[in-house]
Amino acid sequence: MAAMKSLALVLVLSPVWVAAQTPPAPAWISPEVHGDQRVTFRIAAPKAQAVTLRGEWMKGTESLALTKDSEGLWSVTTAPLPADLYSYSFMVDGVKTIDTRNPLLKTGARSSDSAVDVPGAAAAHHALRAVPHGTVHIELYSSGATGTLRRLHVYTPPGYEAGRGRYPVLYLLHGSGDTDREWTSYGRANLIADNLIADGKLKPLVIVMTDGHPADPNNPALRARNTELFAKDLLESVIPFVEKKYRIEARRERRALAGLSMGGAQTLATGLKALDHFSALGVFSMGPRGETFEEEHRAVLADATGTNQRLRLFWIACGKDDFLWEPALRLHETLDKRGIRHVWKPTEGAHNWLVWRRYLSEFLPLLFQ
Structure with missing residues (x-):
């Protein structure tokens, strides 16, 4: 009888334990491709003083500055981008880093960048x-x-x-x-x-x-x-x-x-x-x-x-x-x-x-x- 009560307790508590172990849905995503082909990039860097974005769609030494919110989350939204697959990276206080929320990478012989796929007819x-x-x-x-x-x-x-x-x-x-x-x-x-x-x-x-x-x-x-x-x-x-x-x-x-x-x-x-x-x-x-x-x-x-x-x-x-x-x-x-x-x-x-x-x-x- 004691064993049955223990089993019942385990069965009752199991859903609660499973729920407690399930990782919460992310509060933010990056990159976020919008329906009008604008893209929002985000990175959490609460102690950073400056964060910029470099992307393959940019010319020369162009970059975009990100803005930090009260929680230390930096973000920027681009103008609409032509459909294509683009590499990009962040510069956090002068140090290059990939987008840790994004598993899509552009690898290489010496370094790697993150990548974002903007779908559309031009990339067919x-x-x-x-x-x-x-x-x-x-x-x-x-x-x-x-x-x-x-x-x-x-x-x-x-x-x-x-x-x-x-x-x-x-x-x-x-x-x-x-x-x-x-x-x-x-x-x-x-x-x-x-x-x-x-x-x-x-x-x-x-x-x-x-x-x-x-x-x-x-x-x-x-x-x-x-x-x-x-x-x-x-x-x-x-x-x-x-x-x-x-x-x-x-x-x-x-x-x-x-x-x-x-x-x-x-x-x-x-x-x-x-x-x-x-x-x-x-x-x-x-x-x-x-x-x-x-x-x-x-x-x-x-x-x-x-x-x-x-x-x-x-x-x-x-x-x-x-x-x-x-x-x-x-x-x-x-x-x-x-x-x-x-x-x-x-x-x-x-x-x-x-x-x-x-x-x-x-x-x-x-x-x-």
């Missing part, structure tokens, strides 16, 4: 839509260039696992602040490809995203050889590994190479010297930054007829507010002068993912026509 090209989706694979391979195991990401299109056919391949390179992960985790290359395939604008393909930092960043001597080591890694290790494991058409006519910023420089340095491997090149937000480009690629530039026959697509794009606008423009002018056929696409925008997602969505449908 990289939106998560109810269409068939491909698969993103994470692979480790042995690199002859570094003597280490290295990581890469591979996108296979919808239907790949169930089929037997072979696919063309794009090797897609990131910038200096990122890794092989960011083209899918933040650039949404997989969703862009899924949507284009679903809309009938892109023939299914495989996309391989490699790590463009083969050299130890803490070793200055090796860091100076990063481009050289990257080319060796790509041509001698990455391509053989991927073509052995995945159903890829292993011929130059069905291979393309493209990249943004540092990846654009690697595309130029590696791709122009390996037209026996690639038939299409894409350069996003990059151009020659020194005086040696024409000398380094003398053979390709001197033989416009031969280069134009081998290079089915040479696509270059850069935003007019990009700090690399002048190098990109010089690349276009040099190719024009040498008679090298290419597509030159000057756009609005700066050096950020807002333009790079759009560039990829425009570049992909032009491949393997």
